[in-house]
Structures are given as structure tokens and as C-alpha cells.
Amino acid sequence: MEGNKIINTVTNLFKGADDRDWALIQSTLAPVVMIDYSSMSGLGPIELSPAQVVDNWASFLPGFDKTHHQLSAFRVQLNGKAADVFYSTVTDHFLDDQVWTVTATYHTKLAKHDDTWLITYHKINFESHSGNVNLPKQAHQVIADRKAVQ
Incomplete structure (x- = not known):
């Protein structure tokens, strides 16, 4: 039973990313989350608030037409x-007729707050x-071009 709730929380994090549902993402996160994408970015782990996580993802993911x-x-x-x-992931990032696919495993930690499981630690292990x-560089350019037009 608890295992299903935990998996649901993790699944909702990624569903929120794919749907650009920033409120859903925030609802899965503890007040402080350690994010570790060092295996992809070379940058070390960083503690962020849910709003900061969303700001980071919202400045990149909408540059793609869609992600899965x-x-x-x-x-x-x-x-x-x-x-x-x-868990394991295969993530497709689509832009125009191009695709960038990332294969990785994740280690995500959660803590139970009242009756809700919230993510406290989220680490990708790039494969x-x-x-x-x-395509990531192109997605960043799409975002920059949109900002320039506004």
C-alpha cells in the first residue's frame, strides 16, 4: 500500500514535467529538495525549494515540443x-522532427509528512x-527566442 503511494508520487513528478503541470510537480516535493544531476551536468548537488525546481525546469522543458x-x-x-x-527511465525529448533520448536510473528519497509522501532527494544516474x-542547446535557444519576442 505505502509502496504504491510512493511510486505514485514519483510518477506524478515526471507526469508534471511531461504535462508542464508545475503545480503537480510542486505537490510532490518537500520544502527543501536535494537535486543531483551531476552525472549529466557535471555540477554538484544543490538544495532547492519546490518553486526553484519548477523555475529550473520551466526554463528548459518548454523549449521542447514535448517530452515523454x-x-x-x-x-x-x-x-x-x-x-x-x-528505478529506470527512458526519456524522449521532441523538437520539430528531432528526438533526443536519455536512458538513466534514478535514486529518489521521500519522507512521509502527515499522510503524504514528499520527495526530499532526487538523483539521476546518466547512462x-x-x-x-x-537538442538541449536548441531547446534553450527556443526559450531565449520566445523571451526576446515578448
Whole structure:
């Protein structure tokens, strides 16, 4: 039962990203979240508020026409009001007729607040990517071009 609630929270994080539903993303996050994308970005882990997480993602994801996160192979380790979740992802990022696909595993930690599981730690373990690996740069340019027009 708790395992399903935990997986739901993680799934909603990625559903929010794909749907650009920033409120859904924020609803999955604890007041402070350690985000670690160092295996992709080379930058170290950083503590962010839910609003800061959303600001970061909202400054990048809408540069793509759409994204699709496929999550699988969930392993939940429950320890009272804390949980560790390990899972695999394949994420497609689409822009015009191009696609950039990222394969990774994640380690996400959650804590139970009242009756709600919230994400406190979110780490990607980059494995590989394929397709147009320059698409992230193009997505950033799309965002910059939109801002220039406003």
C-alpha cells in the first residue's frame, strides 16, 4: 500500500514535467529538495525549494515540443517514514522532427509528512543518450527566442 503511494508520487513528478503541470510537480516535493544531476551536468548537488525546481525546469522543458518519461523497474525500500526508490527511465525529448533520448536510473528519497509522501532527494544516474544530442542547446535557444519576442 505505502509502496504504491510512493511510486505514485514519483510518477506524478515526471507526469508534471511531461504535462508542464508545475503545480503537480510542486505537490510532490518537500520544502527543501536535494537535486543531483551531476552525472549529466557535471555540477554538484544543490538544495532547492519546490518553486526553484519548477523555475529550473520551466526554463528548459518548454523549449521542447514535448517530452515523454517512461519509468520502469521500481524498487522501493521502506524504512518507517522514509523511503528510497530506485528505478529506470527512458526519456524522449521532441523538437520539430528531432528526438533526443536519455536512458538513466534514478535514486529518489521521500519522507512521509502527515499522510503524504514528499520527495526530499532526487538523483539521476546518466547512462546514455542518442538521437540529436544537441537538442538541449536548441531547446534553450527556443526559450531565449520566445523571451526576446515578448
